Amino acid sequence: MQKMIHKVASWALLAGLLLNGAPLRAATSADKQPAVKVTTGPSAVDELLALLPVSDVVAVIDAQRAFAELLPLLKNISTGGIGKTAADVETFAKLAGVEPKQIQAAVLGVKMTETLSRGSGVLLLQGVELDGAKMTEAVKALGGELQTTEYNGKSLFTISRKRGPNEGPELTQFALLGNKRLAIGDLPALKSVLDGGAKGSQAALGQTLKEAKTTGLVRFAGNLPEGLRTMLASQGELFEQVAAVKTIFGSLDLNADNSAILTARLRTASTNAAGQLKESLNGLVALGKVFLSGNEDATMKLYGQLLEQVKLGVEASDVSLLLQLPKELMDKLK
Numbered sequence: 001m002q003k004m005i006h007k008v009a010s011w012a013l014l015a016g017l018l019l020n021g022a023p024l025r026a027a028t029s030a031d032k033q034p035a036v037k038v039t040t041g042p043s044a045v046d047e048l049l050a051l052l053p054v055s056d057v058v059a060v061i062d063a064q065r066a067f068a069e070l071l072p073l074l075k076n077i078s079t080g081g082i083g084k085t086a087a088d089v090e091t092f093a094k095l096a097g098v099e100p101k102q103i104q105a106a107v108l109g110v111k112m113t114e115t116l117s118r119g120s121g122v123l124l125l126q127g128v129e130l131d132g133a134k135m136t137e138a139v140k141a142l143g144g145e146l147q148t149t150e151y152n153g154k155s156l157f158t159i160s161r162k163r164g165p166n167e168g169p170e171l172t173q174f175a176l177l178g179n180k181r182l183a184i185g186d187l188p189a190l191k192s193v194l195d196g197g198a199k200g201s202q203a204a205l206g207q208t209l210k211e212a213k214t215t216g217l218v219r220f221a222g223n224l225p226e227g228l229r230t231m232l233a234s235q236g237e238l239f240e241q242v243a244a245v246k247t248i249f250g251s252l253d254l255n256a257d258n259s260a261i262l263t264a265r266l267r268t269a270s271t272n273a274a275g276q277l278k279e280s281l282n283g284l285v286a287l288g289k290v291f292l293s294g295n296e297d298a299t300m301k302l303y304g305q306l307l308e309q310v311k312l313g314v315e316a317s318d319v320s321l322l323l324q325l326p327k328e329l330m331d332k333l334k
Helices: 002-017 042-051 063-074 079-096 132-141 187-194 203-209 226-233 237-243 271-292 298-308 327-332
Strands: 057-061 105-112 119-126 144-151 154-161 170-178 181-185 218-222 247-254 260-267 310-315 318-325
Touching: 042 057, 042 105, 042 119, 042 181, 042 203, 057 203, 063 105, 119 187, 132 144, 144 187, 154 187, 170 187, 181 187, 203 218, 203 247, 226 237, 237 271, 271 298, 271 310, 271 318, 298 310, 298 327
Parallel strands: none
Antiparallel strands: 057 105, 057 218, 105 119, 119 181, 144 154, 154 170, 170 181, 218 247, 247 260, 260 318, 310 318
């Protein structure tokens, strides 16, 4: 799971430094596309969502706020290498001589496995141009190189940077999509985007996403992978109701005082099913509190404090979840 968090953080952070400057020259004529008027607002988001590969979770990110509010927090988080990634990206941006500017739209698609230990995904940005010369110089200054390969007549770019003596290189891959669009992610996801994405098969998730709070820093919608459903259903009665959840959607927001709030809805088949799910979740929270009580490990104590903040309710066929993280708890997450 930490590897997946590291990847997603890397893609999101890299987006901030891939702004401004002259366009990166494409390696083939197939990459050249006629100028198209750039759209903004919901239509730009919808167009990017349509380009995503098949995903279990999709998210829309308020990019302007993310780089102003989220990046400083990420630099202080050691989990999964997130802090180091944030610091590296900040250094990279300074070396490249670029400043984050407005991104007209940003969406993320992630494909999970039943264990949540591995996954692939892609971050799509609208309104991005690259300065190829500056970027190449910046990568070299960090001990890496910028490579170009071809896929069906289109260019895929790879930033390769050395890590520890016994580790392979750290790779960050991206592609230019035309119309000032950029894709950053795993190779399989990038190839799917260049092939045209899921071609509308995720319209339901996109529609559900519109029910999430539109003012959040991140709003998301997702489905449980079938393998995960099967695994949960086999874990006993408490988990059976969780496995039956149809869709999860919600938003994450940061407040001016550095507190955070997560709101989510777990959609079920009926009001009765929602009531049963709420009771199962209350049971799991109670078990977690009992398990963590008396544990003096700092991380375990933090998990216990997080569980104390969980609030559950029932609204029609949805179970509502509210997780408020006061500044004191957010400071401990660093």
